[in-house]
Amino acid sequence: MRSPRNSSLRLIRALPLALSLLAACSDKLPPLITLPQPPPRNVVFRRVAVLDVVSGTSRPGLDVLVTDARIAAIGAHGTLAVPSEAIEVDGSGATLLPGLVDTHGHVGNASTPAWAGEFPDPERNLQSYLYCGVTTVLDPADMASEAFERRGAVAAGKLPGPTIYAAGPMLTAPGGHPIPAIEALAPWWLRWYVKRDATRIVDSAQDARSTVTELADKAPDFIKLSVDSIPESAPRLRKELIGAVVDEAHSRGLRAVAHVGSYADAVDAGQAGIDAFMHMIYKEQISAAQAATIASFHVPMVATIGVFESYALMGERKREPTDLEMQTVPVAELAAFDSVPPGAVSGDFLRYFELLRSVRRQWHQNLSLLREGGVTILAGSDTQSGVFPGPGLHRELALLVETGMTPAQALRAATLEPARFLTRSDDPDFGTVAVGKRADLLLVEGNPAFNISALARIRAVMKNGVLLERHPVANP
């Protein structure tokens, strides 16, 4: 734990303040990344293998010149005209690929278990994403409705972080997800505040219209709906209200994305015209015919296996940290997962986690059927307890490979495919390594299209043409 940094009294007094302000009052760890001052205009990667995420093949022995925020030239080693003051990065034995996209990243969440009572630190989360090579995030719901200000601060270069696409609060039924989870799992002093800011209640077509109208003023990248009962006893948005939200969003040129759990959730959301599913169908085993029905909606699905695994396995076995977790999270925080305090999870949530445990063996098959049926699977981590910003996406990609995706397919699900989805373009400005594209780049040892574990052996991360200075935490 990062010291008992806030007394309850202080927190009660501070409730009206923004979460990030509170986090700023606390003892800060040294930053995970810093930016060179001033950032050099030209950087050249020498002798790299450049990964083509479309074919999954890489071309070795190349130099890649970045000027300002763009890829300026790519050519055989030694053939490019490189400005003499350019910073050189040795790429021998390494692969250059596009920066990663986390299509389900909650920047405002804490990743320690709920019982640790850790306060979210969005600024550090942004650093952690970058440290791990994640240069774009779709944040589909924010605990404190600060997502839009944060998105603006990053875009203006005032706050280091991945490019953010934000939805703001989550639209849900009265008492619907995530309200029971906040009631059951968030610290008591935080519940009211989080419920008010993290959700918008929709109980009528009029609510649907007025809520979308209110949010539209903030230029959200997406409207997010909750279409799942968590726990099973909780209410869920009715189909006609899903339709009312989606219609209102579409009439304003906004896209709507849905949290779903069961096949029926996905069909209701799909028929209502939703633009993406933010989870796979994780509550039950589906058939090939059902997968074909999901595919008929022609919208992508973010798998998020890792977050459900994390809850299913909570307390079942020791949680082994990954190398990237050890580099970004103090060991004391990782150790908070070692035992579940008595009473930390109870009642309906205990049953919900049992449901996850009972169906988890079906998730791989569900994903295979969905992929074979033609559903585009995107990689997203769903940052929260047990899913750390950055390391969580690396875990997710390893899980996608376990479901039968090739490493190259998994990498495409975390680069070009989400870039196409986010930009509504077949030829997006990021997500590939090509001349003219935004220089969001990741340099790793070995070849991750051959072995996905190579992705975590990071030699360099570049965001908007700036080579980041990476500083791992001082863990033993």
Ligand SMILES: [Zn+2]
């Ligand atoms: Zn989520």
